[in-house]
Amino acid sequence: MSLKKATLLIIVILLIDQVSKFYIKTQFALHHRIEVFEWFQILFVENDGMAWGTKLSDIFTGISDRTAKLALTIFRIVAVIGIGYWLVNSVRKKGPNILIIAIALIFAGALGNIIDSVFYGVIFDDSYSQVATFLPEVGYDSIFHGKVVDMLHFPIWQGVLPTWIPFVGGDYFTFFEPVFNVADMAISTGIGMLIVFNKSAFHHEEIATGEKDEGSENTI
Structure with missing residues (x-):
């Protein structure tokens, strides 16, 4: 797959992710829900931590929530830069399509959630007992302290x-309890592809490494 096609895939996922988040943020108050099916709901929640709502301050008790949030956002930015390099390098080395698609999905999902974390605190006001306003005079928080918007809920069994x-x-138990978004789906799908199609995804790199080692032995 070419870098152009991978970029197009990333743009499409980002558009779907951000349009859905903008719609939820400007149409729903926090915790408002719509039952689409018995097993699927649109439920607006915000996540200012990691997966499953975990916060760095829950793990490292010596730091404040705001410092932990800033550290997490910066870590995400550094991580997405690394993923972007991995994507470009894989395309340059003509890696398998399955690998490039998986990396593109992970990159798009990570970038989608970074946009929330970096900008949403500034471009929206809060959603407590109200529908948020886009570009208010004062946002609900400062830059780098935005909350990730989640809305997809699948309570398949309760x-x-x-x-x-x-x-x-x-x-009392609910399966599936977590609420997530399109960006989370992209990340999970990409990681799932790398796990399920591990041999196909990394076969090219194994061959290249083997050829390099063989060439080194011949030289010696």
Whole structure:
């Protein structure tokens, strides 16, 4: 796959991700939900941490929430730069399409959530008990402290777990509990592709490494 096609894929995912987030942010108050099907809901929540709502300050108790948020945003920016380099390098080396598509999906998803983290605190006001305004006089937070907008919820099964299940028996449980967005889907899909199609994705690199090693031996 060419870099042009990979870039087009990234742009399409980013557009879908950001349009859906803008729509939710400007049409829904926080925690407002619409039941599309019994097993699928549009539920507006905001996430200022990592996956599953985890915060760095929960792990490193010595730092404040704001410092942890800033550190997480900067880490995401550095990570997406590294992923971008990986993508360009894989295209340059004519890597397998499955590898390039997977990296492009991860890059697009990471960049989509970075946009939220960097800019949303400035370009929106808060969504508590109201629908947010786009480009208000004062945003809900400063740059680099925005919250990621999530809205896709799939409560496929809800109920009380049997008491015979260790540790969680008798508890009320929802599968699938997390709320996510299009960017999260892109990242998960890309990582899933790398895991499932591992041999196909990295076969080209293994061949190149083997040829390089063989050439070194012949030289010696």
